Structures are given as structure tokens and as C-alpha cells.
Amino acid sequence: MKIIKKLALVAGIGALLSTTAHAEGLTGKIIGFSQIGSESGWRAAETSVTKAEAEKLGIDLKFADAQQKQENQIKAIRGFIAQGVDAILVAPVVATGWEEVLTEAKEANIPVVLLDRGIEAPEDLYLTSVASDQVKEGRVAGEWLVGQVGDKECKVVELQGTVGSSPAINRKQGFEEGIAGAANVSIIRSQTGDFTRSKGKEVMEGFLKAEGGGAGICAVYAHNDDMAVGAIQAIKDAGLKPGTDILVVSIDAVPDIFAAMVAGEANATVELTPNMAGPAFAALDAYLNAGTVPEKFIITESKLYTPADDPQGEYDRRKGLGY
């Protein structure tokens, strides 16, 4: 009897809250955010964008930095549950081992939203996951290049990410899909640059030597902007003009690639948006206030930026985000 009374009371209060809160959006809500850490510039930007979005919406964001450790994330999530937060955002550091703590959150009726990485757990344990489509990122880059070169013969060299990493596999596959329809565009060399500037430069130096000093290369496609920045320097060292003699297309949209665009040395980049929290907050707003269950996978936009898109403005806008 007691339990039923309690349940009724909770339901009553819940109904009351939802009717009053609907007009207020997420203002005053407490949301916990368990971030992986700050292993890359993009991650730091994601953290600062999430905090800014939360402030804009009037959310009381509880931030926990896990320093690359799953046990810290699990501890943080348990802490959020104990505090009775309204929702939890998690950027999971690994794919496995989440069932137990997510079940605890589910039992406490706290919706969990995954950011930018998926996990291997039953889908009913989390509300939704917000992530980019890495295959699409590669495809957008490939389609841009096909549109850019027209009917001209175009030999592409590819700087892959770390061998076996999912962005490297997916961005390669996507680019190949993007150029599949154009017989005049082909990848002639492909090597890993480990997502770093110095490796990107070293690999590009090798490519330029192997292809007659770069005369045979029409474009370079890099799986991230950092490798592209390294490749741009290698192209300059070889006495060619990046952006003109050899087209440069890459993925991520970090500030330094916009600086290269301003200098006319890069041609296109596909954005991996650090704003994963925006769509997550929108989904939570709809769920908490109107009970709308969002789709299980929310895909962020893979926006293409070229020198026509105000690179100086983009550079200034991103510089302060912690990239």
C-alpha cells in the first residue's frame, strides 16, 4: 500500500513538474556530464562548447573529467545518480562494461545520452546517442573533390589515420564511396600519418619524391586537418604551391586549417562538430518536458567548409574553444 501511495505521489509531482517545466525548456535542470578527458584539441573544444550551450539554456551542468579512465566515468555517473540529477551525458572512453552503471541510472529514472562514441550495451539502457557519421565525412570530402576537378584526370594521395582506428577505416571507406562514380579520380598512394602533423609531413615528402616531385599528384586527402597541415609544409618544401598545384582536402575543421585556407593553401575541410551537446540537450528537452522519445541515433551534420565560407571568421570563432 505504502509503495503504491509513494508511486502515486511521485507520478503526481512528475506530472506537475512536466506541465510547469514545459514552458521553461531546460532552465534550472541539473545535468551531469562525464567527459573522457582532454586528450585532443577537439575534445577540449567539445568540453567548452558543451559548457557554453548549457549556460545558454540555463542548465546547471555538473562536469566530471575522467582523465581517460572508465572507472572514473563509472564513479562520476554513480555520483550523478546519488545527487539525483535530471539527466546524464556521457562521452564513453571505451565501448564495453557499461551495463551495470547504466542499469542503475535506468532504475533511478535518469535518462542517459551518449556523446560522439557508441557502446556495446542493450539499447534500452540509454535514451539516445549523438555522434557524427565518419563514413559520411569521407564521402562529403570525396564528392567535393569530384565536383571540383570536373572531367580532369585527378590522381589523389591519401594520408590515413592510425591503422585500424575506426575514423581511419570509415573516412577511407567514405572517400572511396564519394569518388566511386568518377572514373577520372583515383587514389594512387595511401599511407598512414598517425593523425599527427610530423607524420603527415614525412609521409607527404615520401609521396612527392615517389611521384616525380609531385608532378603526378592532383590532390591530397588527409583523414584529419593536422596531417593536412603537415602535408602543406611538405608541398611547400618541394617547391609547389599547396591549394593550387596540389589540392588539399581534409576532415575535422580545426582552427589551423582555416588559417591555411586564409593563406590559400587548403581547399576544403569537413567539420566534425564539437557541438554534440546541442542536439543532446534538444532531445532531452523534448523528452523531459513533452515525453517525446528521440531516435536512438542522432547524426550530427558533416558540414563542408571551403575558402568561400569566411575562413578568417571561422578561425576567430574557433580559436578560443581550446582546440
Added chain:
Amino acid sequence: MRRSNLKAHLLRPQFAALAAVLFINWLLFPGFFAITWQDGRFFGSVIDVLNRGAPVAILAIGMTAVIATRGVDLSVGAVMAISGAVAAVMVSDGTPAVVAVAVALSAGLVCGLWNGVLVTYLDIQPIIATLVLMVAGRGLAQLVTEGSIVTFADPLLIYIGTGSLLGLPMPVVIAAVLMLLATLAVRRTALGLLIEAVGVNRSAARFAGISSRLLLLLVYTFAGFCAAISGLIVAGDIRGADANNAGLWMELDAILAVVIGGTSLLGGRFSIPMSVVGALIIQAMNTGILISGFSPQFNLVVKSAVIILILVLQSPMAAQWIARRTTAAERTPR
């Protein structure tokens, strides 16, 4: 046991290995040995091998001295990140480049001294003592750069990484000069002998009157200094300090270069120029893989296969086998 004639030196397996790797590169890419003159500097794949091999070669010069004392320095990669980060942050704050370079090199000296103190005064095993800085050092570097890649446009720092002197890339010039000075220092004075004595038996060396503590402090500090130079080079090369990736795993390449060069991890006999040859073998292999057109999944497999082959050729068993074959051939009358 010690063969000293010139012919024996040139017949060392390291030179054979380097020649073999270069030959394979030439087979894979016929233009490998082509060198052209461009923008006031030499330009070609062989120059790339020298240029890209320079940071590891410089690390290997310092590492040779450490390994000769039966030690090892795992922290050099992290020290590279620290030195690059310090220099980049200082010049982007407006400090004159000369001061920034001096401070970055001093940071390397301090890091090396720290390792030396842990090894000598606290008697911690070198692999553990330097592991501390390997892990913590990268964190320090990230703290200095606040986690982002600090870019700069300072001409001096860029010159250290990408400039050229007499047509040769600056990193190559720096590595060559450092190799020459270090070799002269250990071979034209008693320093080399003292290092070998400490490496063979530290207590015996002490009883013989060698101040082994001072000597150990010196070699670890020197290794830190070499790492700082390497760090400046890789930062100048990409015009930015990347604390997450600069020098990552390069301590292992440096140790490998020393071992390929024939210096034993058990201390004692060592050769700085041979360690540099070891570094060039590794880089020739890396460059070969890049221009070969193999898919990157094979990179590490090819690399490890070649290294195993080189180490087998250098093993005492192979040396015995070759010696037996040559004596047998000499006995056969013709």
C-alpha cells in the same frame, strides 16, 4: 677479441644492413638515389632519410652513453615534448627566440639531471627511474601547452627544424656536429674508458678510483640535453609544439638504434657513430616503406621482420658461423 683494422670495421653487419636496406629501396623506387638542387638545398629521398633520421640519431647519441653505463633512458621522448613545448610557448609569448632555445635546452638538462639523481643518489633502477619522467614528462608538456598544439612563426626555431646549411638540412648538420663532438669527447679523452668501466662493473670502477656517481649524472644529463635538441628540431619542423605526439615512442627507436649499432644493453663497449648508423637503418626502412606503396597495414610487420634479420646477423651465433665459413674457405687450397 677486439678487431681494430679498418676492413673489419667496414665489414660490420650494420653497414651491410644499411647497404641492403638502401638497395631494396632503390629496387622499389629507382629514383631513390636521385638528388637535385632546389631552393638552395639538396632535395631527394636520401636527404629525407638523413633529415628524418636526425632526431632519432641525436637521441641515440645520448642514449649510447647511458646504455654503455648499463642504464637506459625511457624519458627522452617526453623530454622532447617538454623542450618543444617550452620553446613554442615562450616565443609565442614574445620572448626572444635565443632565450627560448636556451631555456628549452636547460629544461632538457634539468630533466636529465633529475634522472641521474634518481639513478645515482636514490639508487633506483634506470628503467624505473626514467619511466617516472616518461609518464610525467608528457603531462608536464601538456600542462605547458595547455593541451593544444602551440604554433609559432619564429624564424630561428623554424630554421632549427627546416633550415639548411651548405645545402644540407639543419637537423642533419646538428646531428653530424653532435656526433663528431661526442665521439671526440669519449675517444680522445679517458671519458669513454671510464663510461665503459662503470658499465662493466660499477663497484669495481668505484674501487678503481672512478667517481661513478658524477659520471652517471653526466651521461643522464647529456641524454636529456640531446633529447631537448631533438625536441626543438621536431617542433621547428612542424612549426608547432604538439605535446601529445612529439617524440611519442621515439625513446624505443633510439634504444633500437643503439642496439642495432652493436652496443650491448648489459653495458660496456659502445660506439656512438654505429648508433647513428643504426638510426639511419631504421629511417631508411621507414622511408622505404613510405615510397614502396605497400598498404600501411604491413608497415610494422615489414619493419619487425627486417629488424629481426639484422639482429640475427649480429648475433654471436651468426658471427661464429661466418668465421667458420671464412676459415674453411682459407684452408681450401686453390
